[in-house]
Structures are given as C-alpha cells and as structure tokens.
Amino acid sequence: MGFQAGDLVARYSYNCDILFRITAVKDGKAELIGEEVRLQADSPLSDLKKIDDQEREKRQKESKEKEENCYRLFRQECRLLKERNEYETTDSYSSSTPYFEMRGRVLHLDGDPSYLEKCTALYDRLGIPVYGVHLPEKEMPNQVASLLHMVRPDILVITGHDAYLPSRGEENDLKAYRHSKAFGQTVREARNIVPQLDDLVIFAGACQSYFEWLIKAGANFASAPNRVNIHALDPVYIAAKISLTPFMDQVSILQLIRNTITGEEGLGGLETKGVLRRGVPWKSEDSALNR
The missing domain is CATH 3.40.50.2300 (Response regulator)
Structure with a gap:
C-alpha cells in the first residue's frame, strides 16, 4: 500500500490507538503528527495502517462528542462563575451601577x-x-x-x-x-x-x-x-x-x-x-x- 503526505494513518504496534497525519515520507519511514493529540512521531511504513473514510468518520465523531462534553462542562462552570461574580459585584456597587x-x-x-x-x-x-x-x-x-x-x-x-x-x-x-x-x-x-x-x-x-x-x-x-x-x-x-x-x-x-x-x-x-x-x-x- 502506498503512503504519501496527508494520509490519515495509525500504528499497528500501538494497537492503532492514535490517529496521525503523515507530513513526509522518506527512506521507508513516515513523519507523523497527531490528528487530535499534540504528538510528533515517526514510523516505518510497514507499521502503518491507512484509515478509510468510514473509520475516520467514526473516530472523528467520538472525538467530537468528547470535545463537546468538555465544552458543556466548561460553559456550566463559566455560568456559575459569572453568577458569583455578579453577586459579588452588586455588593461592591449599587444595583443601578x-x-x-x-x-x-x-x-x-x-x-x-x-x-x-x-x-x-x-x-x-x-x-x-x-x-x-x-x-x-x-x-x-x-x-x-x-x-x-x-x-x-x-x-x-x-x-x-x-x-x-x-x-x-x-x-x-x-x-x-x-x-x-x-x-x-x-x-x-x-x-x-x-x-x-x-x-x-x-x-x-x-x-x-x-x-x-x-x-x-x-x-x-x-x-x-x-x-x-x-x-x-x-x-x-x-x-x-x-x-x-x-x-x-x-x-x-x-x-x-x-x-x-x-x-x-x-x-x-x-x-x-x-x-x-x-x-x-x-x-x-x-x-x-x-x-
């Protein structure tokens, strides 16, 4: 299977746990950067599995759900923080200020x-x-x-x-x-x-x-x-x-x-x-x- 820069891949030796994007291919090796995590790596081409569209969509959906859950929790915390800030501010200034x-x-x-x-x-x-x-x-x-x-x-x-x-x-x-x-x-x-x-x-x-x-x-x-x-x-x-x-x-x-x-x-x-x-x-x- 041929590989080129831009391909989405995973590594067999790590049970295909992380999705990577190939940035360069040289001398039988690929330089990789994480698609969702901030990891840089390299790998022999023989250790790479090319990710098809169906698997890519499945993993991206799972990642998006995780991101949205984190976002909702953060927004909830922000609302509580804003309510507390407003309460403290009304103690410092009159309600009409x-x-x-x-x-x-x-x-x-x-x-x-x-x-x-x-x-x-x-x-x-x-x-x-x-x-x-x-x-x-x-x-x-x-x-x-x-x-x-x-x-x-x-x-x-x-x-x-x-x-x-x-x-x-x-x-x-x-x-x-x-x-x-x-x-x-x-x-x-x-x-x-x-x-x-x-x-x-x-x-x-x-x-x-x-x-x-x-x-x-x-x-x-x-x-x-x-x-x-x-x-x-x-x-x-x-x-x-x-x-x-x-x-x-x-x-x-x-x-x-x-x-x-x-x-x-x-x-x-x-x-x-x-x-x-x-x-x-x-x-x-x-x-x-x-x-």
Missing part, C-alpha cells in the same frame, strides 16, 4: 497551523480575546520577546508538538524530548520580560513534554506530568479559565485540570490567580474592550 469586564488577553504560539485554527475557533466560541501565531517550535524562543511587546497579553500559551523518546535518555534528560527544550527556552525568554507569575500566566508544553523542566523554567501550567499525550484543545481550556477568573481569586488547580479533556495525568501547575477585571461605568462602546 452598570459595570463592564475586561477578560484576560491570550497570546497563543502554536507549532501546528491546523491546531492553531482549531484553538482560535474555540477561543472565539468561549469569548476569549486571543492573538494566535503559528511558529515552528524551535523558532519560538527567538520570537516571543517581540510578540510580548506587541501584544501585551495577560496569558501566554506555548504549544505545538512534542514527544518523549526513551531511546535518547531517561525522563529527566532534556535531550530525550523533541521540543521540550524549545518550549522551556521560550518560557525563560518570556520570564526575562515579565518575571512575576501572576503578571503573565504561562502554559507550556504538548504531548509527553518534560513537565518539571517547564515548571522550573517559569511556566504556571505545563504538560505532561506522566508523559502522556494531551488533547489539542487542552491549553485553550486552561487559558480560558484564567481569563474568566477575577484577578483577586485563586484558580483551583485540581478543578481546572479535571475539566480539561486529558485530565491530571497530562496537565499540572502552580497556584495562580485569575486575570479578569471589572470596571465602571459601563457604556455601549465598552464592549470593544474584550476584543
């Missing part, structure tokens, strides 16, 4: 252009202001400073594709990871500009990333504590929760992570405050503040 909200702005750096498109669509659906940039992972450390000065975000997401390769070393060996080094260097560059954890909230990492290295580099949240795969949309839910939580409130780490698609095995982080701010008076043109 209209107010507005400034949600945290996200700068999202992504090594995968198709995932960036999916993520920005979800940010828009959740009402989160975002500036998305596609950059190869190894270019991120060189570009992040100028982007921070230009965008001036409250939240920085640094993600793309990664993988832990046991053949290159132990889990505590940075050389054993495809892009964890670049992610960590990007975090450090960002912290040179904004050192305080609550002045710029950072998520960093992708599938199987070196969690401890990314946290030590200065990230508030990172993947992957158990070196597992994370879903493409997980960074969005973390950033969105920070964006919608008032700056005087601390985000519950366990509640935040449990509401992601991957959960505790793939995501972790530090105690962090939200970044949403309320103000008065409200006028109709103030709706542009969250754009």
Whole structure:
C-alpha cells in the first residue's frame, strides 16, 4: 500500500490507538503528527495502517462528542462563575451601577497551523480575546520577546508538538524530548520580560513534554506530568479559565485540570490567580474592550 503526505494513518504496534497525519515520507519511514493529540512521531511504513473514510468518520465523531462534553462542562462552570461574580459585584456597587469586564488577553504560539485554527475557533466560541501565531517550535524562543511587546497579553500559551523518546535518555534528560527544550527556552525568554507569575500566566508544553523542566523554567501550567499525550484543545481550556477568573481569586488547580479533556495525568501547575477585571461605568462602546 502506498503512503504519501496527508494520509490519515495509525500504528499497528500501538494497537492503532492514535490517529496521525503523515507530513513526509522518506527512506521507508513516515513523519507523523497527531490528528487530535499534540504528538510528533515517526514510523516505518510497514507499521502503518491507512484509515478509510468510514473509520475516520467514526473516530472523528467520538472525538467530537468528547470535545463537546468538555465544552458543556466548561460553559456550566463559566455560568456559575459569572453568577458569583455578579453577586459579588452588586455588593461592591449599587444595583443601578452598570459595570463592564475586561477578560484576560491570550497570546497563543502554536507549532501546528491546523491546531492553531482549531484553538482560535474555540477561543472565539468561549469569548476569549486571543492573538494566535503559528511558529515552528524551535523558532519560538527567538520570537516571543517581540510578540510580548506587541501584544501585551495577560496569558501566554506555548504549544505545538512534542514527544518523549526513551531511546535518547531517561525522563529527566532534556535531550530525550523533541521540543521540550524549545518550549522551556521560550518560557525563560518570556520570564526575562515579565518575571512575576501572576503578571503573565504561562502554559507550556504538548504531548509527553518534560513537565518539571517547564515548571522550573517559569511556566504556571505545563504538560505532561506522566508523559502522556494531551488533547489539542487542552491549553485553550486552561487559558480560558484564567481569563474568566477575577484577578483577586485563586484558580483551583485540581478543578481546572479535571475539566480539561486529558485530565491530571497530562496537565499540572502552580497556584495562580485569575486575570479578569471589572470596571465602571459601563457604556455601549465598552464592549470593544474584550476584543
């Protein structure tokens, strides 16, 4: 069976558990990126199964159902958070005083252009202001400073594709990871500009990333504590929760992570405050503040 770039495949040696898209074929091997998870891999062509339209539709339906369930849970939590915010606000201002909200702005750096498109669509659906940039992972450390000065975000997401390769070393060996080094260097560059954890909230990492290295580099949240795969949309839910939580409130780490698609095995982080701010008076043109 012939394979070419763009084909949807799975690996026999892993029981065809993950769908991949072929990005290149060379010397009897294929370079792969996850279709739904942020994993980069390679494989002999003999280990690949081409996914037909029927199986693709079945798996995409299952993935969509999982994503929609996560979205519904997040929206439910957002409604409860909004009700609490409104209750607290009426204690601070008279009921006749209209107010507005400034949600945290996200700068999202992504090594995968198709995932960036999916993520920005979800940010828009959740009402989160975002500036998305596609950059190869190894270019991120060189570009992040100028982007921070230009965008001036409250939240920085640094993600793309990664993988832990046991053949290159132990889990505590940075050389054993495809892009964890670049992610960590990007975090450090960002912290040179904004050192305080609550002045710029950072998520960093992708599938199987070196969690401890990314946290030590200065990230508030990172993947992957158990070196597992994370879903493409997980960074969005973390950033969105920070964006919608008032700056005087601390985000519950366990509640935040449990509401992601991957959960505790793939995501972790530090105690962090939200970044949403309320103000008065409200006028109709103030709706542009969250754009």
